[in-house]
Amino acid sequence: MTGSTENQQAARRSDATRATILAAARERFAADGYEKATIRAIARDANIDPSMVMRYYGNKAGLFAAAVAIDPGLPSLSVEPREAIGRTLVRHFLTLWEENGELTALIRVGATDPAAAERMQSVLREQLIPLARRVGPAPEQAPARAALCASAVLGLALTRYVLRFPESMALGHNEIVDWLGPTLQRYLTAPTP
Amino acid sequence: MTGSTENQQAARRSDATRATILAAARERFAADGYEKATIRAIARDANIDPSMVMRYYGNKAGLFAAAVAIDPGLPSLSVEPREAIGRTLVRHFLTLWEENGELTALIRVGATDPAAAERMQSVLREQLIPLARRVGPAPEQAPARAALCASAVLGLALTRYVLRFPESMALGHNEIVDWLGPTLQRYLTAPTP
DNA sequence: TACGTTTGCCAACACGCGTTGACCAACAAG
DNA sequence: CTTGTTGGTCAACGCGTGTTGGCAAACGTA
Numbered sequence: 001m002t003g004s005t006e007n008q009q010a011a012r013r014s015d016a017t018r019a020t021i022l023a024a025a026r027e028r029f030a031a032d033g034y035e036k037a038t039i040r041a042i043a044r045d046a047n048i049d050p051s052m053v054m055r056y057y058g059n060k061a062g063l064f065a066a067a068v069a070i071d072p073g074l075p076s077l078s079v080e081p082r083e084a085i086g087r088t089l090v091r092h093f094l095t096l097w098e099e100n101g102e103l104t105a106l107i108r109v110g111a112t113d114p115a116a117a118e119r120m121q122s123v124l125r126e127q128l129i130p131l132a133r134r135v136g137p138a139p140e141q142a143p144a145r146a147a148l149c150a151s152a153v154l155g156l157a158l159t160r161y162v163l164r165f166p167e168s169m170a171l172g173h174n175e176i177v178d179w180l181g182p183t184l185q186r187y188l189t190a191p192t193p
Numbered sequence: 194m195t196g197s198t199e200n201q202q203a204a205r206r207s208d209a210t211r212a213t214i215l216a217a218a219r220e221r222f223a224a225d226g227y228e229k230a231t232i233r234a235i236a237r238d239a240n241i242d243p244s245m246v247m248r249y250y251g252n253k254a255g256l257f258a259a260a261v262a263i264d265p266g267l268p269s270l271s272v273e274p275r276e277a278i279g280r281t282l283v284r285h286f287l288t289l290w291e292e293n294g295e296l297t298a299l300i301r302v303g304a305t306d307p308a309a310a311e312r313m314q315s316v317l318r319e320q321l322i323p324l325a326r327r328v329g330p331a332p333e334q335a336p337a338r339a340a341l342c343a344s345a346v347l348g349l350a351l352t353r354y355v356l357r358f359p360e361s362m363a364l365g366h367n368e369i370v371d372w373l374g375p376t377l378q379r380y381l382t383a384p385t386p
Numbered sequence: 387t388a389c390g391t392t393t394g395c396c397a398a399c400a401c402g403c404g405t406t407g408a409c410c411a412a413c414a415a416g
Numbered sequence: 417c418t419t420g421t422t423g424g425t426c427a428a429c430g431c432g433t434g435t436t437g438g439c440a441a442a443c444g445t446a
Contacts, residue, residue, distance in 0.1 A: 013443080014393060033305035035228040039434065049395050054435060110356055111304035112226035117356040124358060147352060147360035148372055154356075155348015159340060163303055163310040163347075165317060167340035178386040179341055183376050193371040206413085207423060232404065242425055247405060 018056050020046045025053075025067040030105035034064065034113055064109070068102050068119065074127050085135055086185025090177045093153050097161060104161045107154070124150050135188055148187040152180060211249050213239045218246075218260045223298035227257065227306055257302065261295045261312070267320050278328055279378025283370045286346050290354060297354045300347070317343050328381055341380040345373060 024045035028037035039060055043050040057063040072093075080088050097103050110116035124146060132149070133142040156176065159168040217238035221230035232253055236243040250256040265286075273281050290296050303309035321342060326335040349369065352361040 012392085017393080036305060038432080040432085050434085051396085051436075052394065055393090060434065107351075108304045111301050111351075112229060120356060121358050124360065129360070143360040144364060144368065147358060147364065150358065151348035151352045151361060152345060152376075153348070154351050155344035155346070158300075158304075158347055158351055159344045163313060165314050165340060165343065167317065167322070167336040168344060171337060171340065175337065179380065182379070182386070183345075186375075187372065193375070205422085210423080228403095231402080233402085243404085244406075244426085245424065248423090253404065 014056070017046075017048060017052065021048065021053055021056060021063075022067060025063050026100075026102055026105065029064060029067055029109060030101035033105075033108040033111075034116075039063070064116075068106050068109075068116070070100065070102050072096050072103065072123060072127075074131060082135060082189070083185070085188060086183070087177050087181030089149070089184050090153070090180045091173075093157075094173055094176060097157055103157065107157060107162050120154075132188055137189065137191060141192065145187050149184050152183050152187065156180065207249070210239075210241060210245065214241065214246055214249060214256075215260060218256050219293075219295055219298065222257060222260055222302060223294035226298075226301040226304075227309075232256070257309075261299050261302075261309070263293065263295050265289050265296065265316060265320075267324060275328060275382070276378070278381060279376070280370050280374030282342070282377050283346070283373045284366075286350075287366060287369060290350055296350065300350060300355050313347075325381055330382065330384060334385065338380050342377050345376050345380065349373060 021042065024042045025037070028042050028045065031037070032041075039053050040050050042063075043053055053063060057066055074089075074092065106116055106120055110120050128146040128150060129142050132146040133139050136142055136145050156168070159165045160171070214235065217235045218230070221235050221238065224230070225234075232246050233243050235256075236246055246256060250259055267282075267285065299309055299313055303313050317339060321339040322335050325339040325342070326332050329335055329338050349361070352358045353364070
């Protein structure tokens with residue numbers, strides 16, 4: 001409450017710099033992981049001084065938190081036919097992954113940083129498990145079924161976007177949907193084997 | 194040739210230290226990744242001086258290379274019935290992963306180090322693709338089918354041993370084989386969807 | 387014009403890193 | 417006992433890191 005009429009923060013002159021830093025940070029974290037993505041390198045990419053990063057984001061951990069603060073919300077799947085959920089999910093994750101590299105950064109960093117790993121786990125807990133509970137046969141199996149789906153999707157992301165196996169990068173979108181779709185469908189809805 | 198009768202290297206007094214260093218290095222690399230697993234920390238675990246690591250392994254890269262110098266050879270699958278390859282493969286990888294942590298280290302480091310990533314890729318090329326070519330329907334599809342298998346297996350390893358999702362760690366061995374077995378079986382042998 | 391705030395750059399700090407070379411103790415051979 | 421080799425410790429180097437505080441220019445306002 002500043003007493004002024006403006007309720008939300010006024011647009012500051014430095015917002016452009018803030019955004020530039022954040023964009024450079026996202027690229028560097030996605031490409032190099034946490035330790036190798038140095039503040040100096042990010043600042044060099046953004047054409048500013050390293051001390052500006054500290055001023056605007058506090059410290060390196062704060063920068064990373066701001067860089068990966070996105071929410072990969074699942075689409076409204078309630079309108080989908082139950083037999084197509086697998087394919088729809090794969091398509092959703094595929095486009096999600098290709099259009100913003102924060103998710104690649106999250107895997108790269110999560111491989112060594114427990115905090116980032118927990119952030120990924122929260123997506124599992126708050127989105128994938130509830131979905132499995134809605135569409136699956138037995139509610140108490142939802143965590144296991146969701147975990148299997150996560151392993152399938154993250155496995156593809158790992159080989160394709162992180163490790164960059166040529167054989168995995170060569171797969172076309174439709175090919176991936178055709179192969180992984182039935183897998184997720186089975187993990188979610190098939191009876192216990 | 195030293196002129197002595199012994200042809201192969203004699204057992205040296207320092208072999209115990211060498212082994213201790215290597216064991217500590219494996220644990221640290223698996224737990225922390227390449228950058229956070231410092232030579233000083235590894236030496237502290239092994240109760241020796243950091244300079245010994247340099248003397249015996251040259252430099253940090255050499256230490257890591259020695260720590261992950263293992264060959265996850267596939268068992269002789271030619272004797273297996275063709276319909277059980279999926280389940281057999283899953284069981285094989287599962288035991289492989291649990292009894293030596295080098296593979297976890299390889300994923301953790303491969304997430305940020307291209308050299309380690311290439312080492313993983315070589316397993317795909319030299320073992321999984323030939324297998325897919327032997328058991329699959331169309332030889333030219335072998336790389337794609339093998340890449341899908343790798344994504345399934347590595348995805349489970351990622352969520353279970355690297356990110357350590359509780360929901361993934363809670364899965365029992367038989368449960369994993371029952372769910373992932375048919376997936377690999379389909380990736381390897383099913384007709385193109 | 388004068389003044390306080392914002393935006394940015396520069397130089398430096400303390401720290402931990404990989405790595406090196408000098409030095410000492412234990413052992414084997416003469 | 418003497419001598420050369422091996423196993424191991426210690427202290428230090430150069431470097432890059434995250435982080436800090438001071439100072440100069442640009443800006444908005446009166």
